[in-house]
Amino acid sequence: MKSNEFFEKANFQALIESDGADRLQDKLNVIDVFLSTEEHITLEEMLLLLREKGYDFESGFVKHCMHHMVELGFAQRKQFEGQPIRYEHRHLGRHHDHLVCTKCGKIIEFANEQIERLQVEVAAGYGFHMLQHRMEIYGLCSDCCAKRKPLMPLAMAKAGEIVFVREMAGCRHKQSRLASMGLRTGDRVEIINNSGGGRVILGLENTRLAIGRGMANRIMVSPAQNICQVQ
Ligand SMILES: [Zn+2]
Ligand SMILES: [Zn+2]
Ligand SMILES: [Zn+2]
Structure with a gap:
């Protein structure tokens, strides 16, 4: 969300000056660049952005600046599931x-x-x-959502998604192969875990099933509802 960059920078300067911080100008350049982006930015992305603007600061220094901005309430540290640590602006009196x-x-x-x-x-x-x-x-x-196909391999389903088992790709005895895993065509399953590598964990009624990656690439499923339809 858009910030009042000029005011924020002046406020930051006043606070770090009273702290007697060293490398004052470098720190001001870092906050300047941080305030110029509206992204939820990682430390690496921040370093790239600084470089683009002509500042070649070492990663430890930038990390220290980010911590300083978090401490003083100019930045917020966020870690979304499955993602690296990110920083975003913190605007007083506003929440999202x-x-x-x-x-x-x-x-x-x-x-x-x-x-x-x-x-x-x-x-x-x-x-x-x-x-x-x-x-x-x-x-x-x-x-x-727009790129999603109606029939996809189980391996591509996302945690939390409810799907129906449709068929086993490239297998003549698909019914029996599926049955040996405890799955049948038409079963409604919930994806418990699918981290992108390793096994896919499913919930089928009261049981959890662990399906190997190779198998999960061959079991075709369809979403239980068109989750992407705009209401
Ligand atoms: Zn945000
Ligand atoms: Zn809220
Ligand atoms: Zn997306």
């Missing part, structure tokens, strides 16, 4: 939550007053005084 695409990694920001209010109400219902929260919705962004 995130949609995270588990396929391409895209991060979308949103703010919804009703959700905010409901969270306070839920907490209050337990006699709980809410101080802060984090709302992250994981799924597929509209671009990734």
